[in-house]
Every structure is written in structure tokens, then in C-alpha cells.
Amino acid sequence: MIKIYNTLTQQKEIFKPIEENKVKMYVCGPTVYNYIHIGNARPIIVFDVVRRYFEYAGYDITYVSNFTDVDDKIIKASKEEQISPKELTDKYIEAFYEDYDALGCQRADQNPRVSDYITEIIEFIQKLIKEEFAYESNGDVYFRTRKKEDYGKLSKQSIDDLISGARIEVGEDKEDPLDFALWKKAKPGEISWDSPFGEGRPGWHIECSVMANETLGQTIDIHAGGQDLTFPHHENEIAQSECHNHATFSNYWMHNGFINIDGTKMSKSLGNFTLLKDIRATVYPMIIRLFMLSVHYRTPINFSSETIELAKTNYAKIKVAYENLLFRLNNDMLEPILNNDIVTKVNDNIAYLETQLNDDFNTANALTGWYDLVKITNVYTEQNSVNKETLELLKSGFDTYIKVLGINLISNNSVDDLDIDSLIAEREEARKNRDFALADKIRDDLKAQGIILEDTKQGVRWKRI
Ligand SMILES: [Zn+2]
Numbered sequence: 001m002i003k004i005y006n007t008l009t010q011q012k013e014i015f016k017p018i019e020e021n022k023v024k025m026y027v028c029g030p031t032v033y034n035y036i037h038i039g040n041a042r043p044i045i046v047f048d049v050v051r052r053y054f055e056y057a058g059y060d061i062t063y064v065s066n067f068t069d070v071d072d073k074i075i076k077a078s079k080e081e082q083i084s085p086k087e088l089t090d091k092y093i094e095a096f097y098e099d100y101d102a103l104g105c106q107r108a109d110q111n112p113r114v115s116d117y118i119t120e121i122i123e124f125i126q127k128l129i130k131e132e133f134a135y136e137s138n139g140d141v142y143f144r145t146r147k148k149e150d151y152g153k154l155s156k157q158s159i160d161d162l163i164s165g166a167r168i169e170v171g172e173d174k175e176d177p178l179d180f181a182l183w184k185k186a187k188p189g190e191i192s193w194d195s196p197f198g199e200g201r202p203g204w205h206i207e208c209s210v211m212a213n214e215t216l217g218q219t220i221d222i223h224a225g226g227q228d229l230t231f232p233h234h235e236n237e238i239a240q241s242e243c244h245n246h247a248t249f250s251n252y253w254m255h256n257g258f259i260n261i262d263g264t265k266m267s268k269s270l271g272n273f274t275l276l277k278d279i280r281a282t283v284y285p286m287i288i289r290l291f292m293l294s295v296h297y298r299t300p301i302n303f304s305s306e307t308i309e310l311a312k313t314n315y316a317k318i319k320v321a322y323e324n325l326l327f328r329l330n331n332d333m334l335e336p337i338l339n340n341d342i343v344t345k346v347n348d349n350i351a352y353l354e355t356q357l358n359d360d361f362n363t364a365n366a367l368t369g370w371y372d373l374v375k376i377t378n379v380y381t382e383q384n385s386v387n388k389e390t391l392e393l394l395k396s397g398f399d400t401y402i403k404v405l406g407i408n409l410i411s412n413n414s415v416d417d418l419d420i421d422s423l424i425a426e427r428e429e430a431r432k433n434r435d436f437a438l439a440d441k442i443r444d445d446l447k448a449q450g451i452i453l454e455d456t457k458q459g460v461r462w463k464r465i
Helices: 038-056 072-080 085-102 118-130 159-165 204-216 227-245 263-269 276-282 285-293 305-329 340-358 363-381 388-405 417-432 436-448
Strands: 003-006 011-014 022-027 060-065 134-137 140-143 180-185 200-202 220-226 250-256 259-261 301-303 451-456 459-464
Touching: 003 250, 022 038, 022 204, 038 060, 038 220, 038 250, 038 259, 038 276, 038 285, 038 388, 060 204, 072 085, 085 276, 118 134, 118 140, 118 180, 118 200, 118 204, 118 227, 140 227, 180 204, 180 227, 200 204, 204 220, 204 227, 220 227, 227 250, 276 285, 285 301, 285 305, 285 363, 301 305, 305 363, 305 388, 305 459, 340 363, 340 388, 363 388, 417 436, 417 451, 417 459, 436 451
Parallel strands: 022 060, 022 220, 220 250, 259 301
Antiparallel strands: 003 011, 134 140, 140 180, 180 200, 451 459
């Protein structure tokens, strides 16, 4: 039973899908005018874990995340880079996938782009105008916010609260300051499309309503995004979609918390930058992923040298335990009897993992479970004789965490595991031939690359430092 904190009701609710065992999920994606920064990486990672856990729990999930490729920032950046908006967005979409794949995130089932949905957007707006939820005004089209009686239900604001903050910008001809643009009249030199309302382009909010409608249908299970999108973006999406479809837009709304960047401290070792591609140059992406999951997704997270160092240490701890486990599995296992104490511990440990993720995807506690499994494993793999089935059970425990949290433990170093194994064999051969100079050289070369060899009763074991 999975519980989700629903921003709409401000409480944890038991997840009930629209269709049995299926999940339709839409996550607001980036505006592709630049490389993504560390803040963008948070929703990407946390909602990837949400998706993975639904899959683990036996759901068939359809995951859609858009690219906003029509926007003022894109127009501005394409002028600066002296390339067309299409060239600009293609470039940054490709860069996005590089970051995304490096972080170990599963590609979305669909990544719709606004520019591919202009016809559908125009039709959607026409229906809203026909039903008087929207109106044309000097080439712009606005949504009549007051016609949506429960407007403000997601961000918990009343119309009266909102009216005090609303204002009409120069050049806007709105009936009410609360009204927002569905279609914007083209300015000279801007990218635009022909429409029944005149040359122009869609407003920001309308795109997600239309693309969610087109890819997932009128009512979806989960709509997700950063907390900063709650208002006005998601509030306006609800207004447009619910007036257009006369149906609930999304049953659950999930929002991730902010990321604070401790720039001053960060500059010491990580450099004072926040673009993910730059951070990736010095921090292995799986460590970034572990860092992001070390705090519950709704809680603010602090990105600094210290928090990244801690993630590095924890990652190394898990990786070394896993490598030792694999090492023991590949060598003599003298103990014939399954260790029942370990069986109980592993089963309890996986039950704990599930309990934590069922509780609104508490990845911070799930990681604590993984560290406990590391301790259990370390004690067992230090024993002189070990049992194969027991080791395999421990390994399956690790593999569950790897799958659900998406933190892989595959080598990230220049020397891969097979090379190390063959170098160790070469060193053994040298020692047998009493060529100690060569044996020492191999050991020292490996050490220079962060690989430590340990001579144990079970043979040579290696670990990364
Ligand atoms: Zn959106």
C-alpha cells in the first residue's frame, strides 16, 4: 500500500489508481535554453525513484515529461547564441539527455515538445473560448480565472488573497488582473504560429494541460514537479484542464522541495558552479544521486562540499561491501548450511525498505536500511567459511536497493574490474616465479589508480579507495 502526500489535500493518502495496477504520471520538464543545473536534477532523480518503486510494486506506469521549447528565455538565448530557436532547443535537449542518462534515470515513455502540439493547443483554447472560460483581447487570449470557482485550491489561496497581488502589465488588456494568458500575440522578430486569434504563440501553462491531455488522457493519476511550480503554473493547469474537460485533472499532486546551494563553501573543492555537467566532471553521478536521495523529497536539501563528501563516503561504504560480497561469491564457499539468522535479517531489511518507500517515498530512511544491510554483509563476508545461498541472498538484497533507488555500483574508474582481475593474476604468477619486483610494481600501479590489494586467506581481494 503506497501512501503519497497530496499537495491538493495537504495530507498523505493511500494511492488508488484510476485503472487497476496502472499509473499515469506527468512531470513538468525543463525549459531547454541552457544546460540544467543541480536544482533541476532533484525532481529528475526523485520522480525517477517514484517511478521505479511503482514498477517494483507491480504497477504498469506511463511516465511523461515535457520539454518547453517555446519561451521568452529561448527567444533571448537563441539571439545571444546566434542560432535558431530550433537549433538551440535541439542542442540543449541533447545535453539534457546526457545529464539525465548519467544520473541513471530511466527515459520517460514520452517527452512531448510544445512546438509539436501547436494545433492541439489552438483547438484547446478555441473550446475554452467557446465555453466562455477564455476571451480574445487584441491578439492575446486570456483565461477568465474567476469562472473557475475553486481557483486557488492547490496553492491554498482565495481569490481575495490573489487579487491583492495581481496587476495588469503594460500592453495587457485583461478583464481582470487575475486572468492569465493562453495565447500571446507575436512581437516583431519572434517565433510565432498562425492561429484563429492571430499570429502568436502559446502561454506557458497551457502547454502542460494540452500535452498531458494528449499523451495521458483527461484525468491522470499523478502530476509532479518542483514546489515552485505550485503557483501559478499548476494552479493554472488545473483551471484550464478542468474547465476544458469538465473532469478532475490529476488525482495526486507531488512537489519536491528546494535545493540550497552553499556557494561559499562549495567553491573550495567543487568550484563555484551549479551546472550539472560541471559538477559531474568532479563528482561521480551516482554520488550526486545518493546525495539527492539522502533527504526526503519534500524537505529542503543543502548542496555543499560537506554534504557531497558525506555522500561519497556512504557510496564507498556500500560499494566496498558489495565488492567484497561478489569476491566471496567467486571464491571458495566452504559452509554448506544456509545461515538462518542472515535470512531473517535480510527479509526484515527488505520489508523495512518497502515500509519506508510506501510511506511517501522516504528515500532517506530507505538509505539507512541499505547501510544496515552493509553492516550485516560486512560481518558475514569477514567469516572464514561462508555459504553460497546466504551470500546470494545478501546479494539479492543489494540488488533490490540498486534497482529501486537506481544507484548502481558499477565501476566508474578507468580500470575496469576485469582488468584488475587479470592484473592480480599476473601478480600472482610473478610471485610464484619469485619476481617480486614485478609483483610490487603491479601492486603499486594499481594503488596509484586507487585500487588496494589485500592478501587474505581466501586469496587476493581488492577494493577501491
Ligand atoms: Zn508544467
